[in-house]
Every structure is written in C-alpha cells, then in structure tokens.
Amino acid sequence: MLNDLKQYLREDKLKHILCSGCGHGTIMNALVHAIEKCQLDRDNTVIVSGIGCSSRIPGYLNFNTLHTTHGRALAFATGIKLADPQLKVIVITGDGDGSAIGGNHLIHACRRNIDITTIVFNNNIYGMTNGQYSPMTPVGSYASTAPYGNIDRSFDLCKLATGSGATFVARGTAYHVTMLTDLIVKGIANDGFSVVEAMSHCPTYYGRKNKLKSPVIMMEMLKKSALPLTAFEKLPAEKTEGKYAIGVLHHEPAPEYTKEYDRVIEIAQKGAN
Amino acid sequence: MSRKKAVITINYDWCKRCGICAAFCPTKVYDTDNSGKPIIKNLDACVVCRMCEKRCPDLAINVEEVK
Ligand SMILES: Cc1ncc(C[n+]2csc(CCOP(=O)(O)OP(=O)(O)O)c2C)c(N)n1
Ligand code: SF4
Ligand code: SF4
Ligand code: SF4
Numbered sequence: 001m002l003n004d005l006k007q008y009l010r011e012d013k014l015k016h017i018l019c020s021g022c023g024h025g026t027i028m029n030a031l032v033h034a035i036e037k038c039q040l041d042r043d044n045t046v047i048v049s050g051i052g053c054s055s056r057i058p059g060y061l062n063f064n065t066l067h068t069t070h071g072r073a074l075a076f077a078t079g080i081k082l083a084d085p086q087l088k089v090i091v092i093t094g095d096g097d098g099s100a101i102g103g104n105h106l107i108h109a110c111r112r113n114i115d116i117t118t119i120v121f122n123n124n125i126y127g128m129t130n131g132q133y134s135p136m137t138p139v140g141s142y143a144s145t146a147p148y149g150n151i152d153r154s155f156d157l158c159k160l161a162t163g164s165g166a167t168f169v170a171r172g173t174a175y176h177v178t179m180l181t182d183l184i185v186k187g188i189a190n191d192g193f194s195v196v197e198a199m200s201h202c203p204t205y206y207g208r209k210n211k212l213k214s215p216v217i218m219m220e221m222l223k224k225s226a227l228p229l230t231a232f233e234k235l236p237a238e239k240t241e242g243k244y245a246i247g248v249l250h251h252e253p254a255p256e257y258t259k260e261y262d263r264v265i266e267i268a269q270k271g272a273n
Numbered sequence: 274m275s276r277k278k279a280v281i282t283i284n285y286d287w288c289k290r291c292g293i294c295a296a297f298c299p300t301k302v303y304d305t306d307n308s309g310k311p312i313i314k315n316l317d318a319c320v321v322c323r324m325c326e327k328r329c330p331d332l333a334i335n336v337e338e339v340k
Contacts, residue, residue, distance in 0.1 A: 002326055002335040014287060015331060021291030025330025033327065177327040216296040219328075 005032050008042075010062050018053060021215020023174035023200030023222075024121050028057045030177050030198070031092075031119065034184035045088045048077040050102060052094035052128045054121035054200070071102030074109045077116050085258035088188065091118040095136035096126040099155055103135070106195075110164035113192040114257035119184065120157060120195065123202040131205030138242075142209040157197045162250040167192035169250040173199040175222035176246060186248065192256050199226065199244075278339045279319040283311060288333040294325035 009032065018025050035045075045063045049055035051070035058065035068076045073091045081089045098106055098120045109116065125143055126132040133143035136157060137150045161169045168190035172180035180198060187194035201207065201218035212218050225243050227235070232245035281302070290309030299322060304314040319336075326334045 002332060003337075009332070015289075018330065020289035020330075021293060022330055025332070026293075026328050029327060029329065029332055032332075174328075174330075177324070181327075215291045215293055215330075219293060219297065 005036055008032050008035055008062050010060055013060050016060055017056060019202075019204045021201075021203045021218075022053065022127075023123060023202070023215075023218070024054050024057065024127075026174040026177060027054075027119070027121055027180065027198045027200055028060070030172075030174075030180040031057075031090075031184055032061070033177075033181040034188065037181065037185050038188050040088055040188070044086065045090065046077075046080050047090045047092060048073045048080065049092040050094070050097035052097045052121075052126070053202075054092060054094040054123075054127075055097055057092050057121075071097055071100070071105065073097065074102060074105040074116070074118065078109060078112075078114055081114055081116055081258060082261065085115070085262070089116045090188070091116055093118060093120055094127070094134075095120060095122040095124060095157070096132075096134040099135045099157060099160075107160065107164040110161050110166040110193050110195065112257040113165060113167050113254050115191055115193070117184070117187045117190075117194040117196070119187075120197045121200045122157065122197055123200040123206055124154075125202050125206040125209075127202040127205055131202070131209060141206075144205070144209065158195070158249045161195040161197075165193070165254070166195045166250070167252055167254050168194035168248070169197075170195070170248045171197040171199065171226075171244065171246050173222040173226045173246060174201065175219050176226060179246065183248065186251075190251070190253075192254060199246075276317070277319070277321045279316065279321045280337045280339055281313050281316065281319065281325075282335045282337075283313070284331075284333040284335075285310070287331045288329075289331050291330060293328050293330065294334060297328060298325055 047058040048066045050073040131144040133146045170183040172183045203215045226246040229245045229247040295303035300318040303311045326336045
C-alpha cells in the first residue's frame with residue numbers, strides 16, 4: 001500500500017530528519033493517506049509551512065511546497081489562495097508556530113473563512129529549539145523553560161478556532177491514525193477554513209522532560225487521553241482531567257472568502273456608484 | 274474462512290528503530306532485536322490491518338495482501 005503513495009513523496013529527500021518515534025512522522029503518514037483519498041492533483045496543490053520540526057515536512061512532499069518564516073505560513077497561504085483561488089492549499093504548522101508567534105494569523109484566517117486546510121501538529125512544546133514551553137503546554141508539565149512545572153494555562157486550540165470563525169474544526173491523534181486521515185479528508189473537503197489539531201508527541205524533549213521514556217509510552221498516552229466526542233461529553237467534569245475529545249468538533253458552513261472577494265471584484269468592475 | 278496472507282517489507286534505511294510497529298501490532302507479528310530493529314517473526318499471524326504501515330513515523334513499512 002505504502003508503495004502506491006510514493007508518488008506523493010520526494011524519495012530522494014528521505015529518510016527524514018525527525019527523531020526516532022517522533023509523532024510528526026506518523027501525522028505526515030496520515031496526511032499522505034488523506035491526500036491519496038482526496039486524489040489531489042499535484043500541480044494544483046500547494047503545501048505551506050512555517051518553522052519548526054513539523055514545518056520541515058513539506059520538504060518531503062512531492063507538491064508545490066513553501067517553507068516560509070516562523071508563524072507566517074497562513075499569511076503566505078492566504079496570498080497564494082487569493083492569487084489563484086482554484087488551488088488547494090494545505091498549511092502545516094506546529095503548536096508554537098501556529099498558536100504562539102502565528103496565533104494572530106490563525107484567528108484572522110479563521111475569521112475570514114478562507115478555503116485553506118490547516119493541520120496543527122501539536123506536540124505541546126517547541127521541539128526544534130530544544131523544548132521551551134508553548135501556549136499548548138499543559139499546566140504542570142515540564143519544559144526547558146519551565147523546570148519547576150508550567151504555570152501558564154494552555155489554549156484549547158479547537159475552541160479558539162471555533163470561536164474565531166473556522167467552519168470546520170476537528171482533533172485527532174497520531175495513535176488514532178485511521179480517524180486522523182478521515183478528519184484531514186473532511187477538512188480538505190470543507191469549502192472554507194478548516195483546522196485539524198493533530199495531537200503529536202516529541203519523545204526527545206517533551207518526553208525526556210516529563211519522564212515519558214519512549215515513543216511507545218507516548219503513543220499509549222495519546223490512546224489513553226483521547227476520547228471520541230460522544231464519550232467525552234458523557235464524562236463527569238471531575239473525570240475530564242488529562243482527557244480530551246477527538247473527532248469532528250465543529251462544522252458550520254459559511255460564505256468562503258475568495259468567493260466573496262470575487263463578488264467584490266465583479267461589483268468594482270461594473271464601476272463605482 | 275481462510276486467513277489473509279501478507280508480504281511485509283521494511284525499509285531498514287529509513288527505519289529508526291522506534292518500536293512502534295512491534296508494540297501495537299494486534300497479533301504480535303514483529304519481534305525486535307537488541308538494537309530495536311523490527312524483525313518479522315510471525316508473518317502467518319498478520320491480519321493485514323495495516324496499522325504498522327500507517328503508524329510508522331518513518332514510512333518504512335509496506336504491507337501487501339497476497340490474494
Ligand atoms: C522569528 C523567529 N523567532 C524564533 C525562531 C526560533 N524557532 C524556530 S522553531 C521554533 C518553535 C517551533 O515550535 P513548534 O511550532 O511547536 O514546532 P515543533 O518543532 O515542535 O514541531 C522557534 C521558536 C525563529 N526561527 N524565528
Ligand atoms: S525534537 Fe521533538 S518534534 Fe523535533 S523531530 Fe525530534 S522528537 Fe520530533
Ligand atoms: S515503526 Fe517504522 S521506524 Fe519504528 S521501528 Fe517500526 S519500521 Fe522502524
Ligand atoms: S498489518 Fe496489522 S497484523 Fe499485520 S503486521 Fe501490521 S499491525 Fe500486525
């Protein structure tokens with residue numbers, strides 16, 4: 001099966017630079033499966049990223065790819081989509097890239113409902129720069145910049161995206177790969193701004209700092225912590241600690257930005273009133 | 274009902290010995306050697322669920338069903 005997907009990979013650039021057992025690799029694997037399911041045309045698909053271990057991934061994908069500056073993938077992606085709205089645009093970002101330095105771009109892309117699918121590889125830490133805490137590091141976790149435990153409350157990225165106006169919001173994990181592929185497929189199909197938060201793991205920094213000794217143990221954490229939305233909603237409040245919902249969390253269609261923009265162009269071309 | 278038969282290929286040049294394939298295979302097809310390298314020990318037990326292929330972070334596993 002994997003052999004059928006090789007057309008989507010830049011095999012000459014592999015193996016990749018990610019550490020052994022890095023959850024980002026598994027999410028990349030799920031993304032390639034989703035691309036295959038959507039039968040995306042290589043010439044009409046653009047994959048854009050910022051900076052981070054996760055943001056290195058477009059370099060291995062055989063599409064039009066753009067590795068931009070830290071936090072700014074969505075700004076570049078918005079420009080690409082507006083310049084040629086028939087393109088399929090996918091953004092790959094990390095929890096640091098997408099919710100810290102790029103957080104403002106994220107909320108405004110959600111608000112505009114521009115047809116871009118954003119996959120946030122959430123490993124709860126800045127992997128590339130040696131494990132500083134991010135806005136998505138849980139309270140009480142350890143990071144190189146939180147040696148006594150993190151006291152900053154973390155974002156619920158899916159609620160943030162929903163509140164900001166994204167029309168499709170889902171969460172999956174690197175353990176539940178079949179579901180993750182399906183969520184990415186649905187995100188790509190949504191005509192508007194889609195956010196898929198993919199729970200990942202960084203064995204090298206988050207794992208080491210938090211006594212999660214192997215990629216297998218971190219995968220087991222994902223398995224234990226994630227519950228399908230319906231099961232999560234049935235949990236009494238005192239049992240939700242350390243758990244989160246997975247699945248489609250929000251889907252509410254709204255006018256898509258480039259189509260609205262085309263309308264403006266049409267009105268303007270008829271002449272000002 | 275006859276069992277499914279599989280051919281599994283591991284690209285050892287890409288594999289980084291993370292142990293995920295062996296740990297989560299439902300039928301314990303894999304063993305690992307001292308270096309963490311996955312070894313196909315019990316191919317007959319494979320049910321072609323493809324979870325090893327899909328979870329491998331290094332895209333190192335190819336599972337084919339033989340009909
Ligand atoms: C303007 C700017 N500030 C800071 C950095 C340093 N930097 C590189 S990657 C990164 C964080 C990446 O974290 P995340 O997005 O969570 O990705 P991960 O590596 O965990 O996949 C930072 C702070 C940078 N490259 N550019
Ligand atoms: S540092 Fe962490 S996020 Fe980066 S490649 Fe290694 S395990 Fe993955
Ligand atoms: S999951 Fe992939 S990288 Fe990890 S040990 Fe198995 S084949 Fe190697
Ligand atoms: S396809 Fe399924 S049963 Fe076969 S080796 Fe992989 S995980 Fe095990």
